[in-house]
Amino acid sequence: MPRSGPPFREPITYFRWDAKEWIRLHRTGWSIGKNIIFIQPHMLIWIGEMNTTIDTLWLLHAAIRNYYIASRTADQRRQPGLPAPNPIPARPYTPADLIHVQNHGQLPQPAGTVPAPIPIAASVSVPAPVPFPAPAAGPAPAPPLGGAAHEPVAQGVDAGTQAAQVNTTNFLYQPNPRTVNQELPPMLNIDDGEEKGEKERAAAKRRRMRRFEDAGLCDPGREGRNLEWRCANIFGQGTTGTVTLWVGVDESRTIAERLAVRDVAVESQKWIGPIFWRDKLPMELAILTRLERRKAHEHHVHRYHGHRIDVKKRRFRVFNEVCDMGDICQSLDWYSRQWRRRRNMFRWQNSHPEIRNILRARGDIPASGIVNVDQQEQDLKAVNDWAWYAFGKKQFLEAGKPVRAAVPGELPLPTNVLFEEYENMSELEDWYDDPLPVDIPEVIPEWFLWIVFDQLVDAFTMLGSGRINEENDDVDWNEIVHRDGHLGNVFVKPANGAVGKEINKENGHQYRQFGAHEAPSIVLADFDLAFFDLQSGNDEYADNPTHYMMRNHPLDAKDAGGRYAPEMFWCYEGHYLDERPSEKMTARTDVWQVGQMMWNLAMNSPGKDGFVQEPFTYTVSDEGEGIEKLLNDGSEYDIQKHKDDLFSGKTPFEASNMYSRTLKDTIIRCMDYRQHKRASFADLKLVTKEWAGKELPPGSKANGDLIICVSEAMEEFGLGQTYGRSKKRRT
Structure with missing residues (x-):
């Protein structure tokens, strides 16, 4: 209640x-x-x-x-x-x-x-x-299967x-369709198909956008406020839904309000089952409604502004606040892009020792190996030049064109398939013609990591207990488990209108510099996998964890395996203890998720595919080969034995060397294999609230201003801007 x-x-x-x-x-x-x-x-x-x-x-x-x-x-x-x-x-x-x-x-x-x-x-x-x-009167019903007759009709x-x-x-468990059904327009589909030309696809896309927009916002409370609501942008589209930006425009065409609108289609078997419903609402909507009653948006939970349900189409639409800086992966691209490049180069070199041997034999690298910084830079430049000569040669050969040696003495191609390896490497275009820098890239300032850590703890505390302060314990609350905590579900908002100082601009994005006094804040979003228990603890049949676990083994779950807590998989040891039921997911499942998010940030790896980065340990073998091993690979582990390898600081993962021991130890406390061994959110808050206000955290080498990547499209659709000043619709 x-x-x-x-x-x-x-x-x-x-x-x-x-x-x-x-x-x-x-x-x-x-x-x-x-x-x-x-x-x-x-x-x-x-x-x-x-x-x-x-x-x-x-x-x-x-x-x-x-x-x-x-x-x-x-x-x-x-x-x-x-x-x-x-x-x-x-x-x-x-x-x-x-x-x-x-x-x-x-x-x-x-x-x-x-x-x-x-x-x-x-x-x-x-x-x-x-x-x-x-x-109106109708025919009498037929007897049910099995021959049993209906009860006599009352006189x-x-x-x-x-x-x-x-x-x-x-x-x-479902609402009465006669009282809640609100018709929604057809789902927006921006997949144009490959059979049309570019102009035809663009025209078809504009027509679909116009029909979608003409159907309206479907929020009567807002559409009657003397504002014209326009679908201004598409944030993204997945297999079950689309997220769009809607702006409310006044008579002077000034943007006065904005909403992030998420349209969700639900498969029929899921829609009809009681596991999907809570409070006579789809569970996601029930959770958002409960959190809004507790004013969770004041504690870093993405603000919810209502919903509409179309029972006939098995659809619902959710209205949320707009976060101008996007998700934190995009926001921190200034840092992550450089660290991804560094990692990719080293991974490639480690997989091709024959290149180094050939270059040494030819005299481009001293036989004694790397002896100083100048020779290291020369070594890496030579390897990089040869790699791209070989890569270009392979492309020419596949196209049937003659190849001339770029250097005296033609070098053979590596034995393994070079082309496929490059295809799997991100940001290839960023580093293909540059030597790997000797100096390590910039890192995210630690003061900002503590702010994010502290605000994530607040957001998840609201989910777990419905309150922030222990004094306010008169709360009738079911613990909510988010289950999908990754950096793609953490959005960034400017603080108090701070816009920062523009330092660079490229590819439709601006890079802005912020001091600690104007630091952005974050919100936790996307509750489509969140749940609270349906059955009580005394029920023989328990929905938690049975209905909320991953079906695959962590190593078979592609990009989602190792980034989810161990108990979200059937192979978790806690599900097979003698004479005990399977171990329920609790708030400490989300503690693990917070730990893996903060690990990503301390490794400076968010951005592009960074939000699906599974935490791994990194060691170097006696032969000098780098070994990356997933932390959550389906086997039980002792986190204390892996803490040094989680933050090894070895090349190419030197970023973690820049952060304080306190930050890294606090992250490690979140990531134990068993739930009861992890810190609670109350334990974490004791640390984060003390460190979140420190502009120069003791023991940290990661200081200075913060650089945030901002989409120019969002600048165009900001509050107070004139709608339609750009003739080209951004999608």
Whole structure:
């Protein structure tokens, strides 16, 4: 139950608030979660006498609904109190009563009786209740499978009417389609196909965008504010949804409001199952609604501005705040691009020792090896020149063209397939014709890493307990587990309008410099994998962890394997302890996710594919070969044995040498194999709140200003900008 008080978004929430408070005081024997309702064979859900009665009353009496609608319109900040006379019955309604009301619009009653309307206090004027229309008579239903006959039709009730309204399958976990269905436009598809020319594809894309925009924002509360809502940009598209930028434009074409709009399509089997639903909403929407009631956006959770559900299309649309600096991977591209290049070059060299041997034999590299910085630079330049000569030669040979030796004495190609290796390396165009710098690249300042760490701890604390301060412990809350904590789901926002100083511009992006006093903040977003338990701890069948684990082994899960906590996989040792059920995912699952995000930041590896970087250990063999081994490879590990290799500081991972031991040790405390050995968020907060305010963290060599990458497209669609000043739509 919400504890923060009005205003609420929906009239029913005011009724729930009043009714629950009254029932807890005057109906102390009523249960909250002891009624078992069979949804489908072998599936059940807990609903409780109190919630059953409240839901039944709301659906049964239009007078109650009208009373709360009128009261909310009069003053959203005031809790109106129950109508008079009090509608709460002496005995709770049963699940059968609720089902009957959903199907028939009335309680099951003896023949000839008619329910009396609930009178409303004269002080509140509400519209007269609209009577339930009687459906047209229809044919009698056929007997169910197995030959069992329907129960006799009650005397005085039209047989055709009862048959037309009977619902033989109970979906009490879903909302009533008649009250929540709000039609949404078709999904936006920006995949143009390869059969058309470039101009035809562009024209088709513009037509689809225009149809999508013409269908409207589908948010009546905003579309009636004298603003014209336009679909200004496409943030991204996946297999199940699209995220678009909508701007509210006033009469002078000034952008006055903005929303990030996410359209989600749900497969039918998922939509129909109770695991997908909470609070009669898709679970993601239920979680966002609960977090907004607790004002979680004040504690670094992405702000939610409402939703719309299209039951017929199995669709919903979510409205969220816009974060101008995008996700943190994009924001920190200034640093990560250089460190990716360094890693890729060293990985390539380690995989081709024959190149170094040939160059030494030819005299380009001293036989004694690298003896000083100048020779190291000469060595790397020679290797780089030869690699690109060989790479170019291979391309010429594949095209059937003659190849002339670029250097005296033609060098043979390496034995392994060079072309495929380069194809898998990111940022190839950035370093193909440059020697690897001897000096290490810039690193993200440590003061900013502590800010991110501290704000992530706050955000996940809100998910776990619904509060930040321990003093505020009067919270009725189910622990929420995010499950999908990676840097692609962390967005960056400017602080107090700070815009920084522009230092560079390229490829549609600006690089801006920020001091610690104007540091951006972050928010945690994307709750499509988040959950809270459906069943109680006493249920024989537990949805947690059964329904929320990854199906694959970490080594078989492609780019998602090693970046998820060990207990999210079936091979986790905690799921196979004798005489114990599988170990549930808890807030400490998210602690591991925070640890892997901070590890990525300390390694300076976010950006492009950095957000899917799995934490790994790095050692160097006796032969000088670099060995990268996934931390979470499906096997149990002792984090203390790996802490030195997680932050080895060896080439090409020198970035971690720049950070304090305190930061690295705190990250390691998050990443133990077993949940109970990890730090809690309360433990982490004791450290992060102390270090987050330090502009020069003790023991750190990573100081200075922060450089953030900002999309010029977002500058164009900023608040206060004139919409349409650029004729070219950015997508």
